[in-house]
Amino acid sequence: MKLLTHNMLTSHVKGVTKGYPLLIKATEVKVNEVEFNPKFVCRMIPKLEWSTLVQAADQLGHREELPGELVPDYEKNEDFLKKVHRVLLEVEVIEGCLQCPESGREFPISKGIPNMLLNEDEA
């Protein structure tokens, strides 16, 4: 699971109103090399919940100087874009779980795949 994906994921347990963002508890993390496409990263940024990204990177120990808030004129800042690229697309959680911030329910991640299926009583 990449952090770009994590940015979209939310807990949808019945009754939960604040299911986002999910806390990441990772037991295995990988960093891959992914081709850097600055335009792509640029266009992604406005679609993200920025603080969620930073928090998630932090939880994985991969924050590495990512600013807490978006820098102005980031489109031209290749250095910044590279950092974002790394955190969004190169860092991957292979094993672990995602925890609902409100209910505490844990959704397992195994082989890189989060299992967001709910039990009958949670749906």
Added chain:
Amino acid sequence: MMEEAASQLERDHVHNVYDKIAPYFNDSRYKAWPKVRQFLLDLPPGSIVADIGCGNGKYLHINKEVFKLGCDVCRPLVDFAWSQGHEVQMCDGLCLPYRDGCFDAVLSIAVIHHFSTKERRIRAIKEMARTLRVGGRIMIYVWAMEQKRRKFEKQDIFVPWNPNPHLASSFNREDAKPRRRVTAQSVSEVIDNTENHRKVRSTSSVADEEDMTQMVPQQGTQRLWFFSRSLDSVFDFGSLAISWPSSRDLRQLSSATGESEGNKANQRVRGRGLIKQVSSFFSPPSVIGSEEDVFDSDVDLQKGQNDSGGPSNPTNNKGKENQGVSVSLVQECGSLALPDLISLQQEHLKQSEDQSPREPIGTEQQEGRQSPEGSEEQMEASCLRYYHVFREGELAELIEHHVEELHVIHSYFDHANWCVVAEKVRVWKI
């Protein structure tokens, strides 16, 4: 209550089946539908797209400029998609784990026809709409009732899957328009070779084979579709008891056909009428249209049907063949959440003059359970996939009447499918 029946049906005849047949889907011959591919290619760079019900991830490699993620309930398929390098999750289409408005586009290709009630189909569409941003677009493909040269007789059907691998090679897919998870392949396997089917099976359900033989004498290319009532019509009023009603209970069921919902006047005691009606659902095999559509077409097939059961009127209810069909169908669907199939079958047997040589449904078919060591016989018996095939205009109407946050932009027929492209709009409530 209906929820349970609906979700049980989907578990047995969608999820469990795909779990078993997943390995057969990863065939390089399955390509993306051109219009779906184009939809993806037309997206602005930097878009985020979700393929809801992505199966083995067939569409996830298209267009490197956009970020794609996929989800499905079928673990083996999702695992495969992951192995191809895609971002995928396990989740349920009725309860998507994505925040509101986070996607620029959503795909739903050959997915919602697996939901067994109208209400669930609407919920699935609404869930996807929720995750779309305003201005974002969704593309939905569902199987059409109307095929190029034929039509399905009914809208709620079970499609058998034949896992027999050596039949695949006999199938010419030059022109085939493959579908992501379906098995244009499976269909041809079942049908292309009912003879092979017979020979190869040393199955516990001998009765099935005999039925197949009877109904499909020499015709290699007939199609077999098992029809059923829509859950919507069985559970008209939401107040009926669910689990395996006795035949007495069934007599009290509405015998309304189709989708007349909430029509209490129909709740009359009409046992015989109901049975006759349901029996007619178990028609002799219908010959379906072109493989290019969904299923192979062959004008010769028309003849085949005539050979096998008299007049080409598919609802002809005479003779052993039909009885054979209904019995074998019910045997296969032994533990289905469609109670009318079970009890009515018993009624039908009692009423019929001809004593059927086969055993009544005492024998439990382990329908939908995990097959031990995945033996072929087990797979065959339990691999009936449920589909609700759509009439012309049905999908667009569904959206127009029930999903106000989506506005239909295009509506068209693409080979065997009804397709809709819709845009998310902002809904103002005063």
